[in-house]
Amino acid sequence: MQLLDLTLPTLAENLALDEALLEEAEAGGEAADVLRLWESSEVGVVIGRASKVDEEVDREACRRLGVSVHRRTSGGAAVLVGPGCLMYSVVLAYQRHPPLRIINEAHRHVLGALCAALRSVAPGVEAAGTSDLILEGRKFSGNSLRCKRDHLLYHGTLLYDFPLDRISTCLRMPPRQPDYREGREHTSFVTNIPLTNRLLREAIAAGWPIEGERTEWPRRRTRELVETRYALDEWNLQR
Numbered sequence: 314m315q316l317l318d319l320t321l322p323t324l325a326e327n328l329a330l331d332e333a334l335l336e337e338a339e340a341g342g343e344a345a346d347v348l349r350l351w352e353s354s355e356v357g358v359v360i361g362r363a364s365k366v367d368e369e370v371d372r373e374a375c376r377r378l379g380v381s382v383h384r385r386t387s388g389g390a391a392v393l394v395g396p397g398c399l400m401y402s403v404v405l406a407y408q409r410h411p412p413l414r415i416i417n418e419a420h421r422h423v424l425g426a427l428c429a430a431l432r433s434v435a436p437g438v439e440a441a442g443t444s445d446l447i448l449e450g451r452k453f454s455g456n457s458l459r460c461k462r463d464h465l466l467y468h469g470t471l472l473y474d475f476p477l478d479r480i481s482t483c484l485r486m487p488p489r490q491p492d493y494r495e496g497r498e499h500t501s502f503v504t505n506i507p508l509t510n511r512l513l514r515e516a517i518a519a520g521w522p523i524e525g526e527r528t529e530w531p532r533r534r535t536r537e538l539v540e541t542r543y544a545l546d547e548w549n550l551q552r
Contacts, residue, residue: 314345314346314347314348314521314522314523314524315345315346315347315348315523315524315525315526315527316347316348316349316350316518316521316523316525316526316527317334317347317348317349317350317526317527317530318349318350318351318514318526319349319350319351319530320351320352320353320354321351321535322354323355323539324353324355324357324359324381324383324394325383325539325543325544326535326539326543327351327353327400328359328383328385328386328543329535329536329538329539329542329543330349330530330531330535331349331385331386331402331466331468332386332459332466332538333530333531333534333535333538334347334349334402334404334466334530334531335386335404335459335461335464335466336531336534337531337534338404338406338463338464339461339462339463339464345524345527346403346404346405346406346409347402347403347404347527348401348402348403348517348518348521348523349401349402349403349404350399350400350401350514350517350518351399351400351401351402352396352398352399352400352510353394353395353396353398353400354395354396355381355395356378356380356393356394356395356396356479357380357381357382357383357393357394357395358370358375358380358381358382358383358391358392358393358394358483358484359383359384359385359391359392359393359394360382360383360384360385360390360391360549361384361385361387361388361389361390361391361457362384362385362386362387362388362459363388364384364389364390364391365552366382366549366550366551366552367552368485368488369390369391369484369485369487369488370382370391370483370484370485371482371483371484371485374482374483375483378479378482378483380393380479380483382549382550383543383549384543384548384549384550384551385457385468386459386466387457387458387459387466387468388457388458388459389444389455389456389457390455390487390488390489391484391487392455392470392484393475393479393480393483393484394470395475396474396475397472397473397474397475397476397505398470398471398472398473398475399470399471399473399510399513399514399517400468400469400470400471401468401469401471401517402466402467402468403423403466403467403468403521404464404465404466405423405464405465405467406463406464407463407464407465408463410422413465414460416458416460419458419460419465419467420440420443420444420456420458421440423456423458423467424440424444424446424456425440426520426521427446427454427517427520428440428446429520430516430517430519430520430521431446431506431516431517431520433516433519434508434512434513434516435448435506435507435508435516437449438506441491441493442491442492442493442494443491444456444457444458444469445491446469446471447493448504448506449504450493451501451502451503451504452494452502452503452504453471453472453473453503453504453505453506454469454470454471454472454506455469455470456468456469456470457469471506471513471517472503472504472505472506473505473506473507473508473509473510473513474505474510475505477499477500477503477504477505478500480499480500480503481498481499481500484499486498486499
């Protein structure tokens with residue numbers, strides 16, 4: 314596995330790069346699995362591929378606060394990202410990890426690796442629901458996936474120093490909730506994992522079999538995806 318520690322200037326570019334990495338792997342452009350770490354410099358809402366914007370996002374509050382709304386290529390519900398929220402992505406080949414073709418196994422594999430890595434610096438981290446990570450019953454990480462023929466993209470959020478009050482301002486209660494949430498509002502449901510950016514990055518990287526750092530990335534395809542999808546309201550705000 315190669316490590317790509319790369320944050321692009323805009324949220325649209327960062328979301329596009331995740332999809333471009335998956336497409337590149339499918340096309341046979343890169344043989345190694347990849348772990349990417351990044352952190353958006355802008356606060357933005359990222360909704361799932363099939364999300365209905367007005368069900369999950371308070372668009373008026375977002376407009377008032379200058380918070381952009383973007384749609385990702387994977388499923389799941391809306392999240393709020395920005396400084397204080399480390400993002401990670403892994404692209405994995407089914408050939409090297411055959412059980413990942415089963416969705417539940419994919420969740421178990423990736424979340425298991427994350428839990429094991431984080432427990433070394435934050436004891437008590439657990440997986441909960443379908444694809445959450447929690448600490449003392451409160452969520453600090455939401456995750457989603459996109460499956461292709463030969464590869465999987467699994468990515469998510471890791472809140473560590475995020476202004477949590479903004480979440481309830483920008484996001485509505487999700488239409489689908491895990492049982493362990495027990496109807497809690499955002500303010501009593503989410504938390505920051507008490508780690509610095511450096512410790513969090515080091516722990517995540519240590520949880521995967523990193524063999525070297527990657528310097529090249531699919532620039533042209535990332536740019537094309539931004540221009541044809543991620544920068545367009547037709548994609549981001551489709552109903």
